[in-house]
Amino acid sequence: MKILAIETSCDDTCVAVLEIRNWKLEIISNIVSSQVNLHAKYGGVYPFMAKREHQRNLPIVFKKALKKAKNPKINLIAVTIGPGLEPCLWVGVNFARDLAEKLKLPIVPVNHIEAHIYANFLNYESGSRNLFPAICLVASGGHTQLILMKNVGNYKILGETRDDAAGECFDKVARILGLGYPGGPAIAAEAAKYKIQDIKYKIQLPRPMIYQKNYDFSFSGLKTAVLYLVKQLTINNKQLTISQKREICSEAQQAVIDVLIHKTLKAAKDFKAKTIILGGGVAANDELRKQLKQRIKKEIPNTKYIIPDTKYCTDNAAMVAATAYFNLKKNKSLEPENIEANANLRLK
Numbered sequence: 001m002k003i004l005a006i007e008t009s010c011d012d013t014c015v016a017v018l019e020i021r022n023w024k025l026e027i028i029s030n031i032v033s034s035q036v037n038l039h040a041k042y043g044g045v046y047p048f049m050a051k052r053e054h055q056r057n058l059p060i061v062f063k064k065a066l067k068k069a070k071n072p073k074i075n076l077i078a079v080t081i082g083p084g085l086e087p088c089l090w091v092g093v094n095f096a097r098d099l100a101e102k103l104k105l106p107i108v109p110v111n112h113i114e115a116h117i118y119a120n121f122l123n124y125e126s127g128s129r130n131l132f133p134a135i136c137l138v139a140s141g142g143h144t145q146l147i148l149m150k151n152v153g154n155y156k157i158l159g160e161t162r163d164d165a166a167g168e169c170f171d172k173v174a175r176i177l178g179l180g181y182p183g184g185p186a187i188a189a190e191a192a193k194y195k196i197q198d199i200k201y202k203i204q205l206p207r208p209m210i211y212q213k214n215y216d217f218s219f220s221g222l223k224t225a226v227l228y229l230v231k232q233l234t235i236n237n238k239q240l241t242i243s244q245k246r247e248i249c250s251e252a253q254q255a256v257i258d259v260l261i262h263k264t265l266k267a268a269k270d271f272k273a274k275t276i277i278l279g280g281g282v283a284a285n286d287e288l289r290k291q292l293k294q295r296i297k298k299e300i301p302n303t304k305y306i307i308p309d310t311k312y313c314t315d316n317a318a319m320v321a322a323t324a325y326f327n328l329k330k331n332k333s334l335e336p337e338n339i340e341a342n343a344n345l346r347l348k
Contacts (some may be wrong), residue, residue, distance in 0.1 A: 001020045001038045001075050001076065001325075002015050002017060002019050002028070002066070002069075002075050002076075003018045003020070003074070003076045003077070003321040003324055004016070004066075004074045004076070004077050004321070005017075005018065005077075005078040005110070005144065005318070006058070006080070006092045006095060006322035007080045007092065007115070007316060008054045008077070008081045008089060008091050008209070009080045009082070009083070009088060009092075009112045009315065009316040010045060010050065010082025010084055010089070010141075010315060011036065011038075011039055011060050012033065012314065012315040012316070013032070013033070013053070013054050013058050013121055014030075014061070014315060014316050015031050015062050015065035015317050016028075016029060016031065016316065016318040016321050017029045017031075017066070017072055017074070017321070018096055018325070020070075020320060022101075022188055023091040025121065025321075025322055025325065027318050028068070028070075028072065029064075029065045029069040029314055029317075030318040031061050031064045031068065032061075032314075033061050033069055034059045035050055035183070037183060038053065038178060038220065039181065040181045043181050044083065046311070047074040047085040047086070047087045048086070049085035049110045050085060050088050052089050052092055052241065054088055054091040055268065056149050058091060058095050059091070059185070061143040062095075065317075066336065067122075072120050073104065074105060076105060076106070076107075076324065076328065077096050077099055077100045077103075077107045077108070078107070078108045078110050078238075078320050078321050078324030079093055079107065079112075079320070079329060079339065080087065080092060080111065080112050080338060081093055081095035081110065081111070082112060082133055082144070082343055083111075083112055083142070083143070083342065083345045083346075084112055084186055085343065085346055086341055089342075089343060090341045093276055093340065094194050095102075096339065097337070097339055098336075100345070101336050105209055106328075107335075107336050108324035109339050110320045110323045110327070111345055112315075112324050113138050113143060113280035113287060113347045114155075115320045116138045116280045116283075117149065117279050117323075117324040118279060118319055118323040119279055119313065119316075119319035119322070120277050120279060120306045121311040121322050121326070122318055122322055130196075130274065131274060131275045131306075131336075132150055132274060132275070133148060133149065133150050133275075134148075134271070134273060134276065134277050134306075135148060135264060135268045135271065135273040135275070135276050136149050136155075136262060136274055136275070136276075136277060136278075137276070137278050137279070137280075137283075137284060138280075139165070139166045139278075139280045139288075140167045140280035140281040140282055141163070141167060141170075141182070141282075142167070142168065143160070143165050143280065144161040144166045144188055144217045144219070145157055145159070145160040146159045146160070146215045146267050146308075147347065148271055152330075153327065157346070158215040158267055158271075158346060159214055160217065160257060161217040161218060162217065163218050163220035164176045164223060165219065166217070166219055166282045167182075167282050168219070168283050169220070169222055169223050170182075170184040170187050170252075171183035171184070172223045172251075173222075173223055175189055175229055176223075176226055176304070177190075177226075177230070177240070177248060179249075181288045182281075184281065184284075186250060186280060186287060188285055188287070190245060190250075191246065191249040191250040191253045191254075191287070193246050194243075194249065199270065203229065203244075203248055203250065203256070204245050205222060205226065205248075205251050205253045206222060206225055206255065207222075207255050207259050207276070210222045210259045210262050211262075212256060215263055215266070215267050217260075217263065219256065220254070223257055226255060228308035229248065231246070233283050252332075253287060254287075257287055257288050260292075261291060261295055263308070264276060264292065265268055265296070265299060265300065268296075268300060268303060269299075269300060273303060274303065274304060275303065275304040275306060276292070276303055277307075278292065278296075278305075279308060280313065280324075281313055281314045281315075282313075283307060283308065283313040284310045284313035284314065289307055292305070
């Protein structure tokens with residue numbers, strides 16, 4: 001069985017072909033066309049500009065994906081329908097609908113958050129057992145959620161951000177520091193260069209909501225704390241030193257990591273999770289991956305820890321294809337005319 005998948009929820013135009021063979025998922029092609037350089041000068045994604053780029057790039061990416069896959073016979077089409085930027089989502093949805101009608105193929109709508117979870121299953125046999133219940137931490141530029149996964153396709157959202165998502169916080173902090181977009185990789189790079197020295201001033205930033213008795217997040221206050229700190233340090237038109245910038249990056253990154261790990265472990269303990277699953281763009285952060293592994297080993301050593309390859313943390317269509325496969329087993333394919341984008345789609 002071969003699945004062609006399309007992902008256009010934000011600023012990456014993605015097409016992939018996935019083959020299911022002997023219960024294993026094999027990626028035949030996975031093409032991503034990023035718009036990051038286009039949006040970098042604005043410090044964020046402009047939806048209608050992104051839409052125009054998707055319209056221009058999608059036919060090109062589609063042809064590249066098919067060529068790399070050696071023009072396979074497709075059995076199924078999958079497409080991300082939400083959540084995401086609505087103008088961008090519709091580009092992918094309309095393309096998938098037209099293609100499905102032309103080729104007379106079934107089409108499976110895919111939830112973007114669920115796809116970030118199934119990015120982990122690209123490295124696992126599709127028949128993997130004994131993983132559930134699992135706690136899924138999905139952290140990206142637009143979403144930060146803790147999800148209880150009781151079984152394949154059975155979810156309960158335990159908590160989510162009340163304002164800025166983790167990745168969005170990184171973007172805003174990077175903008176304050178003049179580090180460019182996207183913020184997460186820029187902050188991680190500067191934080192990695194920071195070395196604790198014999199200095200009188202040691203920056204400390206808040207860990208919002210870390211000890212509240214819930215699974216929700218809030219990162220807007222952290223961004224504001226960085227803004228006030230920078231204003232304080234640059235009074236009288238002084239410029240931040242390289243060391244100060246790196247220290248702020250290190251502390252801001254650690255503040256986000258501390259909150260994410262604390263809440264995730266709390267949920268895993270409370271729900272007696274057999275597995276912790278990490279997904280989303282922020283899941284590519286080396287410190288988060290490393291520190292979460294260390295804390296799991298120390299506090300709940302019998303819990304499995306699954307993380308995707310870093311290239312599947314950011315948006316891609318391979319994870320959409322994998323999600324479609326599991327949803328197809330639950331008979332979720334629809335007629336093309338019934339597929340619609342939903343920018344505020346919730347995971348059920």
